[in-house]
Amino acid sequence: MEKIKTLIAEEKVAERIETIAKEISKEYAGKTLHLICVLKGGVVFMCDLAKKIDVPVTMDFMAVSSYGDEKVSSGIVKIVKDLDDSIEGKDIIVVEDIIDSGRTLSYLLQILKERKPNSMKICTLLDKPETRVVDVAVDYVGFEIPDEFVVGYGLDYAQKYRNLPYIGVIEQ
Ligand SMILES: O=P(O)(O)OC[C@H]1O[C@H](OP(=O)(O)OP(=O)(O)O)[C@H](O)[C@@H]1O
Numbered sequence: 118m119e120k121i122k123t124l125i126a127e128e129k130v131a132e133r134i135e136t137i138a139k140e141i142s143k144e145y146a147g148k149t150l151h152l153i154c155v156l157k158g159g160v161v162f163m164c165d166l167a168k169k170i171d172v173p174v175t176m177d178f179m180a181v182s183s184y185g186d187e188k189v190s191s192g193i194v195k196i197v198k199d200l201d202d203s204i205e206g207k208d209i210i211v212v213e214d215i216i217d218s219g220r221t222l223s224y225l226l227q228i229l230k231e232r233k234p235n236s237m238k239i240c241t242l243l244d245k246p247e248t249r250v251v252d253v254a255v256d257y258v259g260f261e262i263p264d265e266f267v268v269g270y271g272l273d274y275a276q277k278y279r280n281l282p283y284i285g286v287i288e289q
């Protein structure tokens with residue numbers, strides 16, 4: 118079992134999620150917001166975020182994979198599960214746990230744009246700007262973090278640790 122060092126404590130994450138949710142609620146006042154979760158990593162963040170948003174919310178889920186069990190992205194993004202519903206004319210926010218190389222999201226955004234949502238924004242819990250390979254414009258960011266492989270709050274290492282209630286780094 119690896120040892121995990123806390124990078125962002127549970128209370129800090131909760132506080133930040135509440136702030137982002139308030140911002141989103143304000144910006145989408147009078148609208149119905151369609152949240153799109155990028156599985157699996159985005160699920161823990163999206164659930165907590167959705168609970169703090171006070172405009173009507175609908176949800177859908179999409180699964181893409183590029184990391185497998187590795188710590189470095191393969192660069193090949195696969196759609197493992199597509200959305201159930203059309204996004205045409207909807208105000209959508211794509212919810213991610215982390216933007217690292219940017220490959221996953223840039224691929225996803227291209228696909229989703231073609232489906233003609235009324236508006237599309239990106240919300241990520243974590244952003245690693247130093248490791249970006251493909252440029253993506255992000256609208257809501259929880260925390261910018263340094264180039265370290267993190268786990269917890271939806272983020273895994275070989276599918277483990279997604280359930281940690283904080284963001285941690287595996288100690289070697
Ligand atoms: O910016 P990138 O370098 O593309 O990395 C970020 C993506 O990689 C991870 O997903 P992964 O493919 O590991 O699937 P998972 O969410 O099921 O863990 C993470 O959840 C993001 O979706």
Ligand code: HPA
Pocket residue numbers: 184215217265266267268272273274
């Ligand atoms: O730092 C990370 N941790 C877990 N999964 C990831 N996917 C991209 N970057 C990361």
Ligand SMILES: [Mg+2]
Pocket residue numbers: 158184272273
């Ligand atoms: Mg992952």
